[in-house]
Structures are given as C-alpha cells and as structure tokens.
Amino acid sequence: MQINKKIIKWITLIMILFIILLCTGIFSLCVGASGIPLRKIISFFFDKNTGVELSIIFDIRLPRIILGFAIGGALSIAGVILQGMFVNPLVEPYTLGISGGAALGVCLGISFKLTNKFGILSMPVLGILGAGMVIILIYFLNIKRGLFKIYEVLLTGVMISFVSSSFVMLIMAVSGAEDLRGIIFWMMGSLEEPNWLLIKISVLISVIGLLASYSLSISLNALSLGEDNAQHLGINTETTKRLLFLISSILTGLSVSICGMIGFIGLVVPHFSRMLVGNDNRILLICSYLCGAIFLILCDTLARTIIAPLELPVGVITGIFGGSLFVYAITKKRTL
C-alpha cells in the first residue's frame, strides 16, 4: 500500500525545504546594504583574512540568520500546536493573547532593570513566565469550565491581548526616557541580537521544542478528532494538553522576549503548510518549522535591504505580509 510512498513523499519534501532553507540562508548572507558576492563568502572559510566584510558576514548577518531560523521555526510550531489543540485555524499565540502576556513580562523586566540584576537570561525567563501566565489564565477561564466554544476562546484571547497591551502602555507612560527607548526598540521587533549566548539558547530551545512537540504529534493528531474521541483512542488528553500548552508558551515567550512582537508567523506559516502537506501533524510540524524559518529569514533580509542603509523592523514586514495573507486565508476555504 501507500506507506512507503507516504514516507518517501515526506522525506523528499523535508529535503526540498531544507535545500530551500540553505539557499535562503546563503542568499541572505550575500545581500544587504553592501552586497558581498558568494565567491568571496566561500573564500572566507578558507583564508584567514580579516576585514569589514568578514565582520559583516559573521558578526551581523550570520547571527540574524541563525536567530531567524530559530524564532521563525518556534513561532510556527507554536501556531501548529495551538491550532491542533483547538481544532481551529485562527488560533495562534497572538490571537490567544500569549504574545501579549510575554510582552508584558518583558516590559516589566525592562522597566525594573532586571537585566542588570539577574543577567541577560532574565529576559527570556520573563517572557516565558508572561506567556505561561496567559496560558494558565486561558486554561482556567475556558477549558476548565468546559467552555470550549472557539469564539469564547478567541474573545478572551483578544481581551487578554488588549489588557496586556494597555498595561504595557501604562508602563511606558510612567517609565523614564531611557527605559522607554529600550521598550520601543524591543517592541518593534528585530532579529538583531548581539549576544551569542542568547542566540545559542534560542536555537537550543527552539529545536528541543520541535522534538518535544514531535513526540506528541500522534496525540495531537488524535486530538483533532475531538477530546472524547482522543481519549477513546487511549490518549491521556489532560496530560497531553498541559504539555502542549507548556511547549507553546515556552516557544512564544522565548521568541517575544528576544525578537519583540513579530506577528502573524504562527498563523500564516501553519496555514500554508497545511495547504502543502495536509493536516497530519507528523509532517506538518517539521514542514511548518522549516517554512517558518525560511519565511522569517526572507522577511528579515527584506527588512534590512528595502530602505538600506536604514532598516525596517522585521515585525512590519511580517505584519504587512502576514496581515494580507491572513485576510486571504480566512476568506478562502478552510483547511482545518
């Protein structure tokens, strides 16, 4: 039967996406305010020369590409997980208010100058805590009370976003000029991150997130049949849901705390991946991860070249693209 065909198809697809990802990465290394030909980049790996171009490649562009890979992938699978759990394609970290919660956490961190006290890692921790609080709130407001109606979940999500962005504004209003600059700078969303430790941690958490959610992919598939049916298939739905909530809040909190508000990736990328591979989470998770990475690297490349030498916040690009694709997506036929 089609078992081998299916696996071959999946592996081919993953390979193709991987190649596209590599090409995107190399393309992104080459273009920018100053174009560097590929030949020269390759020569850097062999010759031990130093120079401005070398520093542009390895200190500016490469970290952004790596971060784009990690964050793009993380946001996409956070979207896939939440959509799978709620069996609704409109759910994602933003529409549920999880990103808003993470943003509030980070803003509190900036205004209380926690980075100075506890080091650079306090940011992701605060982001994850903020996201986690919102998830717990959603869990108790909706799911525990048995309200699983999707419009109620979305409405509470929108309200949570609203409340947390109001709190963010409150913090901005009472904070000093320096903090204000820090918050605005961070919130506009950028893949620029000078700290290699944070980049490494992002990649690590993002890949672990992918592996962890992949190990639950079968349960996620079963959940798409409805909770009762999943339970009848021997899935421990309570535990699975809690784990999935935990994974998605960690991924979202991490992304928001490091790169600011980069919107719509968790919505658009999974949606188009579904069109490409269907709803089987075993392939959808990997596919979305790779597509998200490609999409964010491309958006970032665009953000720093479009009005070079100035730079647009990458959130603007993903927002414009994502927003218009979102409208297209909801007016088109549903696929989940």
Place this chain on the structure above:
Amino acid sequence: MLEIKNMTCGYDNKFLLKNINFKMNCGERIGIIGPNGSGKTTFMHAMTRLLPPKEGEILFNGKNIWEIKNKDLAKKIAIVTQDSPANFITVEEFVLMGRIPHFENFQFIETKNDIDIAEHAMHLTDVVKFRDKTLNQLSGGERQLVHIACALAQQPILLFLDEPTSHLDITHQVKIMDLIYKLNKELGLSVVMILHDLNLAGEYCEKLILLNNGSMYKNGSPEEVLTYSIIEEVYRTTVIVKENPLSLKPYVFLVSGRGKETAKDFTTGH
C-alpha cells in the same frame, strides 16, 4: 465481560444515574433506550470511562476500568461517538488513527500490519471507495461508516455506539444496523448501542435496557421491554405495539393526537 455494580454517577452534585446494576456477557448485542434526559448518554460516558462514578464500580473482565491503563483499555474497547470535529483529513488517514492505541512508545509511522488492519476495516465497512476523500465531502451515513471503520481498526472486543443511526435516511439506517449485526454475529464483537428508534432497537438487539429518570426501568429481551404498558408509562404517550410480520419482533406504532380515542380500543382489545 462488563459488569456494573451499584453505580451512581452524574455531574457535580446532580446524580443522573442511580443504583445501576447490570451484567453483560461476551458476544451480546445490547441496546440502551429511554426518553430524552433519561441518562442514556451519561450511562455511556460512565461505561467508557469519560465520567467517574460517584459510587459503585464498573468491571471490565473482572477489573475496575479506572484501574486499567488508557491505552490498554483502548485496545479492547472502541467507541463510535455521534461525530467528530475532524473535517479535512482523508478517510484513510482517519481510519488509520484507529491504530493509535497499538502504537509503541515513540512509534510515529504505521507498520505494514497496521495498514493491513485498517485496510480490512475499510473493506468490512465498505468505505474503500472513499479512501482519498476528506470527511467533509461525505454524507452523514458515509461519515458514520467511516467512524465505525476507525473503531474496527482498533480491533476491539467490545464496541460502543452512540446513536449510530440518528439523522440518517432509512437506507443508511438499515445498512449500518446490518453491519453492526454482522460484526456481532460473524466476528463475535460484543456491542452496546444507544438507540433512539425503538423499532430499530427491537429489530436488531437481543437485549434492551430501558432507562427512565436515571434508573434502569426494565432490562430484558425486546419482547419483554417493548410492551404497550411499559412504553406508555415511561414515554407518557399512547402507542400501539404489534408484531413485525417478517421478524416477529415487536413493532411500535406512534399514535397521533387525532387517533388517541380509537387507539384505546386497539390496545385494550389486544
């Protein structure tokens, strides 16, 4: 096979089912009937481990079902619910999900054996021809068949069905009930189903459980349960019960408001 001892259960402080005692043997085909709100679905939820009993216990092969692992129970018991929110997956993918309880830890891909079993389930239920269609492209009856196929892929020994024929046309009602009958007779699958239609229940079940207000009103063969006096008492409506000329099972005729007076003569004269 399934034994319920002194079970009381319900939601929060409301007890919907009181003191249920019931024993089911291997290979039986049992129908649960009763008016709306009599506790049929709660009964099903309790037996399929969605709702813990407040008192009493439910034994499956001598073991309390709440002490059996989720996965192990799913290898023995399959449940066909009324519907699922799944819409955009193909019939084949859906049926293959029935193999999930048989997956090893960290197994992600179906084995050849899993696929053969799913294929067999699709043949039994006659849904092979839809295998590449997505569920939203199917009619209600076809969807129901696909749900049964998924349950069969679990290779259960006990099958629960929650109103398998609701909202279906008579062709599909008969097709599905015949299929359930065949599975019971030929494969020895024990079946418990909630049924709304008293005539289908009488025609296809060996044993009926009539629930009323959360307790078991009557438990026995269709001939014992579907009598004029019992139905009038429980459903509070006038009916005429006759014999189906072909199967010799009881058949319940509804009586409209217009015919109430004349119906009295029928029932008393019977």
